[in-house]
Every structure is written in C-alpha cells, then in structure tokens.
Amino acid sequence: MPRANEEVEALLREYADLLAITGGDAFKARAYEKAARAVAGHHDDLSKLDLKQLRAIPGVGRSIADKIAEYFERGSVAVVEEARARIPAGVRELIEIPTLGPKKAMLLYRDLGISSIEQLVDAIHDERLRELKGFGPKTEENILHGVELLRQSGGRVLIDVAMELAEEIVARLSSVDGCVRCTYAGSLRRFRETIGDVDILAAAADSAPLMAAFRELAVVAEVIASGEKKTSIRTGRGLQVDLRVVPPESWGAALQYFTGSQAHNIRTREIAVRAKLKLSEYGLFDVETGELIVSRTEEEVYQRLGLPWIPPPLREDRGEIEAALRGELPELVREQDLRGDLHTHTDLTDGIAPLEEMLDAAAARGYAYYAITDHAPNLFMQRMSDEKMLAQRERVRALDRRSGMRLLHGTELNIDPDGGVDWPAQFLAGFDLCVASVHSAFTQSRADTTRRLVRACENPHVNILGHLTGRQIGHRAPVDADFDEVFRACARTGTALEVNSFPDRLDVRDEHILHAKRYGVKFAIDSDAHSTRDLAQIRYGVGTAQRGWLTPDDVINTWPLTRLKKFLRKPSARDA
DNA sequence: GCCGTTTTCGGCCCGACTGTTTTCAGTCG
Known part of the structure; x- marks a missing residue:
C-alpha cells in the first residue's frame, strides 16, 4: 500500500474512533470507518489524486475528500486536531481493551477523568468504578482480564x-x-x-x-x-x-456469513437489501413475507444475489463483487496446478534433509519438475564453494528423471547492497535457474534498496526474486523500496517474483501481488523448503497467491517444463 | 458522512452473548 494511503487510513480510523467515543451520530463514525477501508484497498497513491478522483473512491464523498486534500496540503486536518484536543490519546487506547468499547471509555473519561490504561487499573483497585452506572463487579473483572491479555500478546x-x-x-x-x-x-x-x-x-x-x-x-x-x-x-x-x-439447512448461509470478510459481507447484504431481501447467517429471506428463500449452500446464496460463487481468498471487498457481476472472476491458481517447486534447500547448506530424501518427498507430491537451490558462497555461514556446487550438480544430473521428475539445478544467490550477486556470469550460466534474495543490509535507504533490487532484475542470470521484502512477520520489518519501480523492472526483464510460502514470510504478500500483476509480472510460488515437511507449506503460498488474484497463467511453476525453460532463458541472456 | 434502476431524504448489515437490569445497552464479529 502506498505510504500516503496508509497514513490517510490511520487518520480516518482515528477520527472514526474519536467520533464513536464522543457519541452523536453512529453512522457518521461508520462512514469514516468505511472510507478508511476503501482508502486502504485503493490501488492508486492518494497523494497524487485530485478532489474529483478522490470522490470517485466508493465511500469517499465531498467532506472526506476535502479532509484528505487538507491532510496532504497542511499535514493535518483541523477537525481531527480539534477532536484530539477534546479526547486524550489514552482514552482511545482504552477501547483496545477487549470488552471495553467507546461508550464505556467515554463514561470513564467523563465521570472519572480516566485517560490511560494505568489509571483505569488504579481506579478499579480503588473501587472507584463501583459508582458508575452499568459497571458491576463482573465488568471490573473483565476489564482487568482484558488488560492482561493486551499486555501479554500482540493478538494474532x-x-x-x-x-x-x-x-x-x-x-x-x-x-x-x-x-x-x-x-x-x-x-x-x-x-x-x-x-x-x-x-x-x-x-x-x-x-x-x-x-x-x-x-x-x-x-x-x-x-x-x-x-x-x-x-x-x-x-x-x-x-x-x-x-x-x-441447523443443517442453514449451512450455506452460515458458512458465507462466518467466512467474511466483514467488508465483503456488508456488500452482499447491501445487494440483498436492494433486492428486498435480508441476508443473515440463517439464510436469505424475503423482507415482506419473512419467507426463507435459500440457505443450504453458499452457491445458492450467491446465485440468488445474482452472483457466481466467490472463492474465499477473494472476499475482501477488493473488487471481487464488481468482477463477479461482470462475470470476470479469475480462475484462481490451485495447489494441484503446481507442477513443481523452484526454491528448495538440502543439507548441503542449511536444509536438514539430504538431496535424495527431498527428491523422494517432492516426487510423492506428484511434481513433474523440481529445483534444488542451495545457498551461494556470500552467505558465509553456509560455507558454499564452487567445488561443492559443481559436485552437487553432478549428483542432480545423475538423479534426473528418478521417480519421473525432471530436476533443475539452481542456487539461491545473495543480492549484495549494490545489487550484485555471488558468482561471475560465466559460473552463473551453468545453472538451470537462479533465485536471488536479500539476506543482509535490510535497513538501506529507499533509493538504495530500489536500485539494488532493480539491478538484481537486470542480471541476465537472475530468474526469480526470492522473498522480496525480507520481512519476517512479527520479527523483522520489510525493506523499504519503491516497489512500483521494482515491479516494472521484473516485467521488463522477465524476472519472476517469488511468493515465498514460509508462514512467517509470505513474501511477497497479497497486496504486492495485486500491484505487481498490473505490470504484467510473472510469479513463482515456492516452498523455500529446508526439510521434507516444509514442502507442504506451499499451500500457504497458494492461498496468498489466490488473495492476489493469480491464475495458473501468472505462475511459472504451473507451466509445462518446455514453457518454463523458455522463460528461464532471459532475453538478455540470449543476446549475451 | 455517504449514497441513489423505488430515494437528493432517509436510510445505513445483523444477530449473539454478557452484565446489569427488570426490558436493554454495550460489545463483538
């Protein structure tokens, strides 16, 4: 998401919270929440849009468009500043506590002057909440419990x-x-x-x-x-x-409802309302007669709303309703479409299983081809050498066609801070494919990182950019780069973007996929397996790819080997 | 505050559970 969109989303959410806390029109607060979601999911950089283009975003009308423009002009929005002045930031923090919402938070602030979690805990211990209407002993207990939960976990x-x-x-x-x-x-x-x-x-x-x-x-x-x-x-x-x-007869409606997302459900319910229907987890009903129309299967529910069945990974209100209405939902890539895995390791570097075991496990998954891509020498702790790599290549060649699988000998290169990689071109030319990834210098400037990644794409021997942002969910932030620039370079040079399936990476993520696909980038869904067990994690990469609306044609490892091999010979390498 | 193939006014997704009440508000998803 462009940074500007992220900032506006946060601002609109904050204002929605402040409106909910101060009371008044609940629908107004909801309108800001809705606009925040719309902005977060919008593909264009908000800071580059004029008022008319802003208002074209669903959920953004005259008033919110003006506020967004005001934000980009002055760096702040007057009404939000005023609301902040009335409600201390600590009060907004209170609604992070499970079981404590905006109404109770306001009461605590107005009647007891509480504006932080610490003050709230103190007030409970001093039994000062007892005098408030609607606060009993159980409420106190729930709040203390909620605070404890908040402290010990990030939640997800x-x-x-x-x-x-x-x-x-x-x-x-x-x-x-x-x-x-x-x-x-x-x-x-x-x-x-x-x-x-x-x-x-x-x-x-x-x-x-x-x-x-x-x-x-x-x-x-x-x-x-x-x-x-x-x-x-x-x-x-x-x-x-x-x-x-x-009840069994409600299964379809309930599954549709509880799958969400909330934003998707709001859209489907709005469609129902317009058709004089009511959609709940118990079924689709006629508003006037109250008669049940359908509820047994999800397909029936969608069909009666005039929609084809929508795959769950698409249900984020990111255009899937519109695409469904036009009959243009993508045929999403599925796990069984994958003919091979293009990024895997063995115990020659940091994998834990020997080559043969990895091959047996891959063959058991029914793959037609499989790439071994152990680490390259610049990841010094892996102690890779030219000799080791060439010896592995001999073994791989000897094992080719074993269990009917065609083997590709590759490597995972390290993109150095300048965008160079481990070996000279001549040595790289001996590989069937090269993945190239960032394993160091994660905190370079945006401009340096962008140049670094683009240079990697321009290397005639780099076929796939591995785990592009280097993020580790909950541990390491993604690198900062102008990803549009990188995606353009991928498309231009014939470099595929990896969807790394490791659950703490899932890199690139769904939003990047959606963005990159617009430039015509191709993708490789890889396990990055370091053990035989890891091969199955590719399901999470597939799920992420589905969230990015990818079809088999977008994903190079669904292709037959001949088509894949053609892609792996980059135009720049053919000229060389 | 947003929005419109019944509408420029009058709606806005909807139901479950809890706690504090005694018929319901608040929170959550």
Missing part, C-alpha cells in the same frame, strides 16, 4: 499455527454424534497471513453435544462464553476459538 498468530489448531478441532468435532458438517471459516478460510481468532462452524440439529465436546477440548484454557448457538474459548497460548453451531 501465524497462519500455520491457526491452521493446525483448526484442523485438529474440526477433526475432533466431526466425530461427535449428530455432527452433520464441520469446517473452519473466517480469516483462516480466506488465507489471511495472520489470524486473530479461529472460527469453527458446525451443522447439527442439537448443538449441546458439540458445545460440550468443544468446551472439553484439551487445548481449552478458558471458556469465555457459552450458549446454545455459540461458544468461545481461549487456548493456553492465548488464541481465541469460536464455535458456531447452526
């Missing part, structure tokens, strides 16, 4: 952590008597890169046995709430899991 977990937990729970609940169907929904089904909580959906005539089994799962550390239709628990490591049980 990596997708593989959530997926493993969800699959375990689904398997357990599916075996409960009377369970007709069970699956995970929510952001996990949409393959978001991190997961705030896990949503499990089950269908059964009687919910009680499922709720009981759920509360008794070994992973449960705390039951947050439990009713007939919904139970929420928290696991030992602090992850919240919600179970919703619906």
Whole structure:
C-alpha cells in the first residue's frame, strides 16, 4: 500500500474512533470507518489524486475528500486536531481493551477523568468504578482480564499455527454424534497471513453435544462464553476459538456469513437489501413475507444475489463483487496446478534433509519438475564453494528423471547492497535457474534498496526474486523500496517474483501481488523448503497467491517444463 | 458522512452473548 494511503487510513480510523467515543451520530463514525477501508484497498497513491478522483473512491464523498486534500496540503486536518484536543490519546487506547468499547471509555473519561490504561487499573483497585452506572463487579473483572491479555500478546498468530489448531478441532468435532458438517471459516478460510481468532462452524440439529465436546477440548484454557448457538474459548497460548453451531439447512448461509470478510459481507447484504431481501447467517429471506428463500449452500446464496460463487481468498471487498457481476472472476491458481517447486534447500547448506530424501518427498507430491537451490558462497555461514556446487550438480544430473521428475539445478544467490550477486556470469550460466534474495543490509535507504533490487532484475542470470521484502512477520520489518519501480523492472526483464510460502514470510504478500500483476509480472510460488515437511507449506503460498488474484497463467511453476525453460532463458541472456 | 434502476431524504448489515437490569445497552464479529 502506498505510504500516503496508509497514513490517510490511520487518520480516518482515528477520527472514526474519536467520533464513536464522543457519541452523536453512529453512522457518521461508520462512514469514516468505511472510507478508511476503501482508502486502504485503493490501488492508486492518494497523494497524487485530485478532489474529483478522490470522490470517485466508493465511500469517499465531498467532506472526506476535502479532509484528505487538507491532510496532504497542511499535514493535518483541523477537525481531527480539534477532536484530539477534546479526547486524550489514552482514552482511545482504552477501547483496545477487549470488552471495553467507546461508550464505556467515554463514561470513564467523563465521570472519572480516566485517560490511560494505568489509571483505569488504579481506579478499579480503588473501587472507584463501583459508582458508575452499568459497571458491576463482573465488568471490573473483565476489564482487568482484558488488560492482561493486551499486555501479554500482540493478538494474532501465524497462519500455520491457526491452521493446525483448526484442523485438529474440526477433526475432533466431526466425530461427535449428530455432527452433520464441520469446517473452519473466517480469516483462516480466506488465507489471511495472520489470524486473530479461529472460527469453527458446525451443522447439527442439537448443538449441546458439540458445545460440550468443544468446551472439553484439551487445548481449552478458558471458556469465555457459552450458549446454545455459540461458544468461545481461549487456548493456553492465548488464541481465541469460536464455535458456531447452526441447523443443517442453514449451512450455506452460515458458512458465507462466518467466512467474511466483514467488508465483503456488508456488500452482499447491501445487494440483498436492494433486492428486498435480508441476508443473515440463517439464510436469505424475503423482507415482506419473512419467507426463507435459500440457505443450504453458499452457491445458492450467491446465485440468488445474482452472483457466481466467490472463492474465499477473494472476499475482501477488493473488487471481487464488481468482477463477479461482470462475470470476470479469475480462475484462481490451485495447489494441484503446481507442477513443481523452484526454491528448495538440502543439507548441503542449511536444509536438514539430504538431496535424495527431498527428491523422494517432492516426487510423492506428484511434481513433474523440481529445483534444488542451495545457498551461494556470500552467505558465509553456509560455507558454499564452487567445488561443492559443481559436485552437487553432478549428483542432480545423475538423479534426473528418478521417480519421473525432471530436476533443475539452481542456487539461491545473495543480492549484495549494490545489487550484485555471488558468482561471475560465466559460473552463473551453468545453472538451470537462479533465485536471488536479500539476506543482509535490510535497513538501506529507499533509493538504495530500489536500485539494488532493480539491478538484481537486470542480471541476465537472475530468474526469480526470492522473498522480496525480507520481512519476517512479527520479527523483522520489510525493506523499504519503491516497489512500483521494482515491479516494472521484473516485467521488463522477465524476472519472476517469488511468493515465498514460509508462514512467517509470505513474501511477497497479497497486496504486492495485486500491484505487481498490473505490470504484467510473472510469479513463482515456492516452498523455500529446508526439510521434507516444509514442502507442504506451499499451500500457504497458494492461498496468498489466490488473495492476489493469480491464475495458473501468472505462475511459472504451473507451466509445462518446455514453457518454463523458455522463460528461464532471459532475453538478455540470449543476446549475451 | 455517504449514497441513489423505488430515494437528493432517509436510510445505513445483523444477530449473539454478557452484565446489569427488570426490558436493554454495550460489545463483538
């Protein structure tokens, strides 16, 4: 996302929060929230748009467009400044506490002058909340508990952590008597890169046995709430899991609803409202008669709204509704479309499995081709040498066609701070393909990083840019670069962009994919496996690619080997 | 504050659960 868009999104969100805290028109606050979402998802750099173009963004009207323009002109917005002056920043912090919303936050500030989490905790211990209307002993307890949670966790977990937990729970609940169907929904089904909580959906005539089994799962550390239709628990490591049980005939409507995203659901419900229908998790109803129209399958629900079924990774209100209405939804790349993996390691460098084991595991996945790309010498700790690499090439050549798989001998090069890579051109020419990645100097200036990445693209032997931004979710920030410039270079030079499937990387991420695709960039979905187990993580790369609207044609490792080999001979290398 | 193939006014997604009430407001997703 362009930095300007990010700033405006944050500003609009802050103003929406401040409006909610001060009360008044709730719809006004919602309008700002909606505009914030629209701005975050907008592909153009907001700072380069005029008033008319700003107003063309759905959810941005005259007033908000003026405020955005004011922000770029003066660096601030007068009404937001005024709101900030009325409500201390600490009050806004209060609504980060689970169970504490804008109304309670305002009451705490207005009646007790509380404007920080610390003051709130002190006030509870001094029993000063007891005098407030609507605050009982249970509320105090919930607030203290919420503060504790806020302190000990950033909240979200990596997708593989959530997926493993969800699959375990689904398997357990599916075996409960009377369970007709069970699956995970929510952001996990949409393959978001991190997961705030896990949503499990089950269908059964009687919910009680499922709720009981759920509360008794070994992973449960705390039951947050439990009713007939919904139970929420928290696991030992602090992850919240919600179970919703619906009647079997409501399955489709419920799955659609609980898959989200919220923004997508708002759009589908608006379509329903315009057609004099009402969409809820129980079905699509006629508003006037209250009669149920459809609810059994997601396909029926979408169809009755005049839409084809929309794959969950697209459901972010990023244009999928419009594309669906036009009949132009992409045929998304699927895991079974992948014919090979183009970035993998062995124990010759930092992998943990020998070449043969990696090959056996890859062949078991049904791949037609497979690239071995161990690290190059400039990653000094890996102790790579020309001799080792050439010896590995001999072994790879000897093992070619084993289990029917064609092998490609490659390497993962290190892009140095100037954009150069490990070996001279002559040595590089001996590889079937080269991935090139940033492994050092992550904090260069934007201009230097941009030049560095573009130079790597211009190298005739670099076929794939590996984990472009170098980010490690929750640990290391992405490098700063003019990515538009880099994407243009990728497209121009025939360099593919990697979608690295490691759950803490997922790099490039969905937003970069959407952006790069507009320039005609091609992609490689790679596991970057360092063990046989890692090969299966490619599912997360596929999910990320789907979130970026990629089709098989966009992804070079879905192509037949002959087409792939042609792509791997860059135009600049052919001339040389 | 935004928006329009019923609308430039009058709507705005909708339901579950909790806690504090005694019929409902607040929070959440």
